[in-house]
Amino acid sequence: MTTTSSAPGKVYLFGEHAVVYGEPAVPCAIERRATVTVSERDDDHLRVSADALSLDGFTVEYSDGSDQEPDVNVPTPLVEAATGYVDEAVAQARDAADSPHTGFDVEIESEIPLGAGLGSSAAVAVAGIDAATRELGVELDAREVADRAYQVEYEVQDGQASRADTFCSAMGGAVRVEGDDCTTLDAPDLPFVVGYDGTSHDTGELVAGVRSLREEFGFAADTVAAIGDLVREGERALAAGDVETLGRLMDVNHGLLSALGVSARSLETMVWAARESGALGAKLTGAGGGGSVVALDAEDCVETALGLTPDCEESFRAALATEGVRQA
Ligand code: PMV
Numbered sequence: 001m002t003t004t005s006s007a008p009g010k011v012y013l014f015g016e017h018a019v020v021y022g023e024p025a026v027p028c029a030i031e032r033r034a035t036v037t038v039s040e041r042d043d044d045h046l047r048v049s050a051d052a053l054s055l056d057g058f059t060v061e062y063s064d065g066s067d068q069e070p071d072v073n074v075p076t077p078l079v080e081a082a083t084g085y086v087d088e089a090v091a092q093a094r095d096a097a098d099s100p101h102t103g104f105d106v107e108i109e110s111e112i113p114l115g116a117g118l119g120s121s122a123a124v125a126v127a128g129i130d131a132a133t134r135e136l137g138v139e140l141d142a143r144e145v146a147d148r149a150y151q152v153e154y155e156v157q158d159g160q161a162s163r164a165d166t167f168c169s170a171m172g173g174a175v176r177v178e179g180d181d182c183t184t185l186d187a188p189d190l191p192f193v194v195g196y197d198g199t200s201h202d203t204g205e206l207v208a209g210v211r212s213l214r215e216e217f218g219f220a221a222d223t224v225a226a227i228g229d230l231v232r233e234g235e236r237a238l239a240a241g242d243v244e245t246l247g248r249l250m251d252v253n254h255g256l257l258s259a260l261g262v263s264a265r266s267l268e269t270m271v272w273a274a275r276e277s278g279a280l281g282a283k284l285t286g287a288g289g290g291g292s293v294v295a296l297d298a299e300d301c302v303e304t305a306l307g308l309t310p311d312c313e314e315s316f317r318a319a320l321a322t323e324g325v326r327q328a
Helices: 076-096 120-135 142-156 164-171 203-216 218-239 243-259 265-276 301-307
Strands: 003-014 026-040 045-050 058-063 104-110 174-178 181-185 192-196 281-285 292-296 314-318
Touching: 003 120, 003 164, 003 218, 003 243, 003 281, 003 292, 026 120, 026 164, 026 192, 026 218, 026 314, 045 076, 076 104, 076 120, 076 142, 104 120, 120 142, 120 164, 142 164, 164 174, 164 181, 181 218, 192 265, 192 301, 203 218, 218 243, 243 265, 243 281, 243 292, 265 281, 265 292, 265 301, 292 301, 301 314
Parallel strands: 045 104
Antiparallel strands: 003 026, 026 104, 026 174, 045 058, 174 181, 192 292, 192 314, 281 292
């Protein structure tokens, strides 16, 4: 048998970094998906192939419990990251199906750049758990997939993970995450445009940087609290469908993130290119330090302007994905 599932990536409308300190955040799923196809094997091996994780393409085969390095011609940290998420997702599926020694062939395709702040690892974990459990005849509801995918991120990222990415990818749409409290939100069809600078960042390092700034300076703790206040305002604007206010608040959220030291020249260039071409608002999304910005624009101008910005490797329109994890 073969089973395929897909799950969306995400952008943060508001609240990244502050969510680590218990403030609310509002991530939104976007129509860029990771697709994972799984077939049960008749041995206990795991064979993983991936064509589009922003890697050159790799295939690795390894058996459970072996600490052998995969023999592939791509940078080791990226392979380790990708295979780490797949290993842990498979472990979660085996646990859910009470089938500890099942082997799988796993094929990953992703439209979401790796390490760009767009939730590629969460989407792979969510789609992988869903496909592997269904392959074994077990149906988990989306919340349970989200919870297991969070355990995957928690393991692979040494405890540096909030529930935001995995909950958003599993449920789709706009969601609100505050600590362990995760809810879905009603949202209008937000006209997201994404600009990506082609680099990847280390989320753990950026989180640690904000943590030490916050411990050293009262103003940084106040800035984190101000982001929380801004998110609560943003929730009201979202409920009212007030896209203009959402845009203004995105601009302010970007300024507060810059004050916390997580912006980068490429992100500033893209944010300003978006604003100057008519975006209702623009901000970095995810951990920062490089990666992606998200803007609101119902026209084509921002996508075109970002495409012409030297620091921007790729720009694309990303509709709100109303569906989370699904059979692909
Ligand atoms: O860049 P990403 O997708 O890893 O997002 C990180 C978001 C943070 O709030 C900075 C960390 C977290 O786990 O919530």
